[in-house]
Amino acid sequence: MKIGPHRTEDPETADLAGLLPPPAVPDLTPERAQHLKAALLSRASTVDDRTAAAVRRPVSRPRLIRFLAPAVACALAVGGVVTFGTAETRPTGNVPAAASPEAARLLDRIALAAREGTRPPLRGDQFVYVESKVAYGAQSAGGGPVTLAPVHMRQVWLSADGTRPGLLREEGGPDSPLGADATARTTPQKLAQLPTDPDALLARIRAETGGSGTQAPGADPDQRAFAAIGDLLMETWAPAQVSAALYRAAGKIPGVVVVPAATDAVGRPGVAVARTSEGRQTQWVFDPATHAFLGERTVLTESGEAGPKGTVVGTSAILTRAAVDRAGETPRR
Template identity: 40%
Template sequence: MNASPSHQPHPAEWTETQSLLPCVERDLPAGRHQFHKEQLMARIHEDLRTTTRPEPPKRRPNPFLRRTVLLPAAALALAGAVAGGFALSSGDPHGGRTALATGPALTTTVGAADAEGAPRLLDRISLAAADTSTPTPRKGQYIYIESKVASTYTSSVGDKTSVVSEELHPRQVWNSLDGKDGWLIEPGQTGDEGITLASEVVMSGAYDVLATLPTDPDALLRRIYRESDATRDHEVPRDQAAFTAIGDLLTESYPPADVSAALYKAAAKIPGVVAVDDAVDATGRHGVAIAREDGTGERTEWIFDKKTLRFLGERVVVVKAVAGSPFKVGTVVFTSAITQRAVVDANKQVPGGAS
């Protein structure tokens, strides 16, 4: 499936391009271990990392890379497919990656959580999503998603371990409608030319799959629970796994408006989901958020514009201190901002340009 993330661009922004500030790439929170722990996908990820450049010590995988590169076989559940082969090849013959600068850990003010306000906010978001008209892709076209992302991770030099954040950097993903073909360009994760994303299975976030999902929120949520139960790491609570699954289907994908609206309404029925009064995306845009704590002190937040309720981005923030963890309360483990969603005619084609 698409790599993630997650996160949940609102349809209203899909044809917009925002100028963004740089952001940081993120560590994978414990609540998402259900995906990267799958042995086959973990091996693929490890091969990808070791054949290009050394991974920073103790760094957790980029969830957005997971969404597009690792999930095609890991999150088949909603696609109803059986795990199959997955091919990765680099457009860069040397497999080189662009090194990203690191700096102090990215931190933020933790917004107040409101459990009672979550259903009301999600109902408004759902209505806004349903009221958005988006172009219907045609056979042979690709979904293009551009974002800014960044992560925070631990780095060890000798016997000293510190928490650092990567610079905000762009990420571009192309996916065919059937989810079996695509391309990824992300500094620090791929060569400058990018890598191909090819799968023998249908990605769960593929447009063709999303278009078949039930639009009744109760039926949709039952399916999400059923399929996430079949793939999750059992250390991950099933409610968190369902919340994560919805986030991944909304972030680097292009759901039809009625499916987006249903996914938001389904999320409102998951225990532990809260509204957050203030959250900031990777580019500094403030908004309200729908969030859930994963049980390890980290909270995943889907951020929306306060007025239009269009999706802005996603972040993971440490909201509770955990004994032995180097991550302090307020640390932004991962941050993203969606800058553009569009339908294009060919793989590697940018909106308004040639391939």
């Protein structure tokens, strides 16, 4: 079974529970699973401030292992998941009350770099093209150690306004069409509607992921918020001010730390911002000089059935992010 980043839940019946851990299910078709990706953003872009602050009770369900988010925006839309380990989340012990000062400072510098970055205008009839290298962890149905598959190419084309069919292409597999549905995806227009104040943005994300108010026993709302922010930073085309706000919001989450040395899926060295939960550490890897996002990886922090401490169980590297005119087209080099 593949251990990937994908959450498979029907947003029409789960009220944003796609960002919470669902039970194990078979891989979904891209068209159905595509509806999951926009759960957070479609709700976040339409609810008012009072609704965002309202208490929501998340659905209680078995724990989903989120080993890898290879540029997550589309990863959420097109894959499958398996359960692994305990049946319910347990909070990470001794989590500090805030992100470490080093992490907050680094994320502030990353936010400044993101805000100053420039991207060409994206027309509604274009596609966001993201090319990456990824490797997924896999585990047999009977359990045992996780095996990391070889790194392979991943390409995705996402309609800018959500009205045109997209495309997912992974090395070694057939092309997977992505259905057109502007209401079921995180389009640039929806990203642009998010708050640019970090506190307001984090409050919105916490509300939409069940991180404020009553929670399922043992749930880790901070990890859900951290994962949701990572999902909104990967295979997306976020406005510069929104990207900056997302990074600063992450700097306000308890338990976020700096990992001084980390590498992405193609071996590029960097510095990582990370958070540990359930014996796994999710790392966002950045170029130490330019603060550009390089990729993400997940590492075991506890020895167990999945493998020894320090085992990398998922990794990704973003190579290209560009605007193109049609699905299947690649930008000029």
